[in-house]
Amino acid sequence: MRRRRPATVSKFFVGSKLALTVIILVLVQTSILLKQAEGQNVSNITTGGGIWELLLTNAGIPSMHSAVTRYGSVVLLDHTNVGAENITLPGGKCRNTTYDLVLKEDCYAHSVLYSPTTNTVRPLTILTDTWCSAGQFVSDGSLVQTGGGYEGQQKVRIFKPCSTNQVCDWVESTTQTLQFPRWYTTNQLLPDGRQILVGGKAAFTVEFLPSNNEGLVELPFLQQTNDFEDDNWYPFVHLLPTGNLYIFANRDSIIYNYKTNTVVKQFPQIPGNPRNYPSAGSSVMLPLTYSDGYVGVQILVCGGAQLGAYVNHTSQPGCSSTCGKITVTDPNPVWAMETMPIPRCMGDMILLPDQNVLIINGAQNGSQGWGYASVPAFNPVLYQTYNNQSRFLIFEPTTTPRMYHSTANLLQDGRILLAGSNSHQYNTFRNTPFPTVLSLEAFSPPYIVDVDQRTIIQILPAQISYQQSFGITFWDPNPGAPTVTLSVVLTSAPFVTHSFAQGQRLLVLDIVNATVPSHITRKKSITVMAPPNSAVAPPAYYMLWLLKNGAPSIARWVQVLQA
Incomplete structure (x- = not known):
């Protein structure tokens, strides 16, 4: 042309x-x-x-x-x-x-x-x-x-x-x-x-x-x-x-x-x-x-x-x-x-x-x-x-x-x-x-609670592969409080211009296992399933969030790649 x-x-x-x-x-x-x-x-x-x-x-x-x-x-x-x-x-x-x-x-x-x-x-x-x-x-x-x-x-x-x-x-x-x-x-x-x-x-x-x-x-x-x-x-x-x-x-x-x-x-x-x-x-x-x-x-x-x-x-x-x-x-x-x-x-x-x-x-x-x-x-x-x-x-x-x-x-x-x-x-x-x-x-936003009350991700792999499970170890500063919901979310890092965030996406991951020996234990671990394929999550770095009762942790970066 x-x-x-x-x-x-x-x-x-x-x-x-x-x-x-x-x-x-x-x-x-x-x-x-x-x-x-x-x-x-x-x-x-x-x-x-x-x-x-x-x-x-x-x-x-x-x-x-x-x-x-x-x-x-x-x-x-x-x-x-x-x-x-x-x-x-x-x-x-x-x-x-x-x-x-x-x-x-x-x-x-x-x-x-x-x-x-x-x-x-x-x-x-x-x-x-x-x-x-x-x-x-x-x-x-x-x-x-x-x-x-x-x-x-x-x-x-x-x-x-x-x-x-x-x-x-x-x-x-x-x-x-x-x-x-x-x-x-x-x-x-x-x-x-x-x-x-x-x-x-x-x-x-x-x-x-x-x-x-x-x-x-x-x-x-x-x-x-x-x-x-x-x-x-x-x-x-x-x-x-x-x-x-x-x-x-x-x-x-x-x-x-x-x-x-x-x-x-x-x-x-x-x-x-x-x-x-x-x-x-x-x-x-x-x-x-x-x-x-x-x-x-x-x-x-x-x-x-x-x-x-x-x-x-x-x-x-x-x-x-x-x-x-x-x-x-x-x-x-x-x-x-x-x-x-x-x-x-x-x-x-x-x-x-x-x-x-x-x-x-x-x-x-x-x-x-x-x-x-x-x-x-x-x-x-x-x-x-x-x-x-x-x-x-x-x-x-x-x-x-x-x-x-x-x-x-x-x-x-x-x-x-x-x-x-x-x-x-x-x-x-x-x-x-x-x-x-x-x-x-x-x-x-109001979901940001006191820093001392946020869960803290302590151990997370630097890379995760499609359709494979991975572990997260985190610190719960308030273990006595009831956990209504616990969720793990990935968010992309978009290029923002002119009212549109190019490449923006959010994925809610599957928590397949949670190991909590006691409700008063501060150190906890969960097992999470990675996204299934690169159409759901194109290969890139994502922010991973752990949310307890809707309040997000500070995110940690994780690279999503083919195995």
Whole structure:
């Protein structure tokens, strides 16, 4: 096929006076509390707690992309064509490029590595533009990052994480390049350890990395879902336990067999508005569990902008308040619609170790784009996966707007790391109602109990193999308390960008044996069955959680590999 370079997107900031914005925010927040909810379960909304903490006032960059490494550190990425950052490259290093619109000689870092243990950042070196790019962790724990804007559209970058007493940095691949310019693309780790790259701006194809001599593959579905404002960039892609892919774009979705390049199943349209960029909904595949052999699959899609909100951004229409859930494995699947207590676009959806879904960040009006949104969604909302009577729980609000180009990641201790927000082409700190945000925050859901009361994983194998059992020895600080539930959960480390966590999945493992000599014994052991195959759990590093009565331990990293 003929290759063509995607055209850049014109984005303009639409401002408003700060005082007016504050008044609107107060009125909207008040109306949310007073209005009668409109869909299923909406009368059963309860309020909860949660704790916010400011970690750093200045992380050096706003985070457009983020990912948690197997050492617990967090890679934060901006894009290079943003102008001056608040952190410089070490040793007087600079990059020189003719592509940058502001700095031809650029001595600033556009990526940093954050350490939750020391609460510090150090600069990392990015050489080509990572604007609206994609990525995945591969089996050895390396973050393989692809595409972007300008000179970065066909680039492949690799970050091999290291411990805190070592130094690691980004490396631009000299052996791999993309076959087509990829901007606003979604990546997914496959059972064979490769990545599949799906769609993007003016990209109606998929490709593989490494390619293994496979060329570009046309996927007409991506062109069919491309409307007058696009609305199908950053498609939602989930690897199913069958090995096929569930792909959602705009309002439509399919099951796609990438091996044969065939659409296995077409699903009905989700009711309401578009859900992908620039409309900016979000999606998760709900937990896969041993109890049904990991075969039951439900997809949840929440939020998004009104159709036309992007092209008519001055009107600032309200974002969607609906969530749709569909059971992929049903013979005749239909969307079950529910109403969130707060309308939201640009929200991030995070699978929590207690198997619920946190919806956080975003705005209540407008869409993605430079200045195209207003009225921040300050309150996180919990989607309670298995509580059909009281689906949503509203948590305490933050005071920091995190809208366009912000991220949310699950940390090893169960907190959620919030970073970024930059609704402008360049870093802008003055004369705007929503300045560029450099701070880092953490949100602790109510499941986080006193550290002294958490179970502590003491012995865990570094690697586990498919369909094999393994042992866990743990310390129970409160053995006299009754154990209502004990569960073991694996969560992946996704690449988070533009309201979607690429590669996110959660597995509930089977506890096949528990050895507890006495209820007062603090040291206990259990035997757990690993996932059955690489379609259920692609080969990678996962966080393993032990939960007692819904309260998670601090996670330990484990590598899932073939025997």
